[in-house]
Amino acid sequence: MHINIEKVSHQYETKQGMLPVLKDLSLSIKRKGFTAIVGPSGCGKSTITRLVSGLIKPTQGSIFISNKKITSPLSTVGMAFQNPVLLEWRNVIKNIILPLEIVSKNVTYNQKRSNALDLLKLVGLEEFENNLPSELSGGMKQRVSLCRSLVHSPEVLILDEPFAALDAFTKEDLWDVMHKLKKERDFTCILITHDLREAVYLADQVIVLSGRPASLQYDVKTNFNEEKKISDLYSSEVSQLLATLRNQIEIAQNKND
């Protein structure tokens, strides 16, 4: 599933009038690619996730998934957010099968459960199948949230800062979980993040957005290594890349002022 965003502009209605957040944004994400989108706060990154998932329609321009224009939500999309938004009254396994209750109504519970268990094993939480979310740590909740976003085998996975609220080490653990999931499951991924190391470590393409109204400012490939390891982040090649990205963010912030 390749994704094409073509000359998309979007504005919101606020009390102070129309607020433009995206302006003539064009970018393309290749099939099975992993693209990270970074940019200054409030530049409209989350708007992109809502546009690609079909939750809102752009004011101008179009978005295509596999050359098909998006006009309404597609069940081939999975989403995860900074807030894991787990349903507190459901145990872990029942939280994960929630999307299947919408998109595969005719599948038996056991089949749904086994789908969910496969993912739960991948993220290393198979023992917690019957626990309630309130009994899990923040990192565990986010793992469950990732499983839920993938359980219906979506072709596009949209991650809106899912690791932002986690401590540094938990974060790195989850990055590796994400690598594992990406290897096991075939999906095209869009990651919204504020963390440049995260962007470089997880994605094969990093896009820097300009300040609001956002458009494409910088687009770079990050295939510095076939199999990325945390230690790679301390190599001179990656340091160079991070410095370039940091510089780009500063440029974007100045425009914002």
Next chain:
Amino acid sequence: MIRINNFIIPLFSLIIFCLLWELLVWYNNWPNYKMASPSDLWPAFWKFKHLFLIYGWETFWRTVVGLILSVFVGLSLGILMGFSKTIRIGLYPILVGFNAIPKATVVPVIALIFVGMHNMNTIIIVILISFFPICVSISIGLSTLEREYEDILLSLGANKFEIFYKIALPKTLPEFFGALKVSTTLAFIGTNLMEIIEPHGKGLGHLFDSGKISADYPLMFAVLITLAVMGIFLYYIVVYLENIFAGWAIRK
């Protein structure tokens, strides 16, 4: 151990409360027409035990039926107001205004509209007095649902109804039970308002009124205590239901 404590501690506090009450009356040497003491109540109960059983049941079933109906009314209005902003801003002033009216003044109006239909009159008053907390809590619960909760289902093409019964409704259950506890105690006020102000010769309210007419103060107090006990009983039934349906929200 925890289960025993849950029973022993409230019982213990009740005994202390009765002892203090007894002591207060005894110390001030109040006659029982000024303030009856707990030791006066049992003879009053025993003397009218058949009436307590019959009238107690009358009051109890009317309250429970009224409460169940007010749950339906409160839920329906709350759901409408939770989902539609237009309905919410349209209905709020009417509901708030209505709730501000002392229900004692509504009693004669209702009694006139449905002359002679005692059970219905009483149940209507119960509904009018108890639906409000439920309606407000449900509408607030539904209208403050975080956007992400909707997004995870909306992005899969789920409809409003699926979002409602898979996420919004269960998520609002703790608030609902909180409101239901308030409504339960209010419901007894409703039943007795009708039974006391528009005497039908039925219910504990009527027994209270008889006590007043015959200056039988221990009887009046005994009625009040009976009402309190029934209120506590119904409250714990709600707590029991809450444990079943919203136990996940209760901190252990």
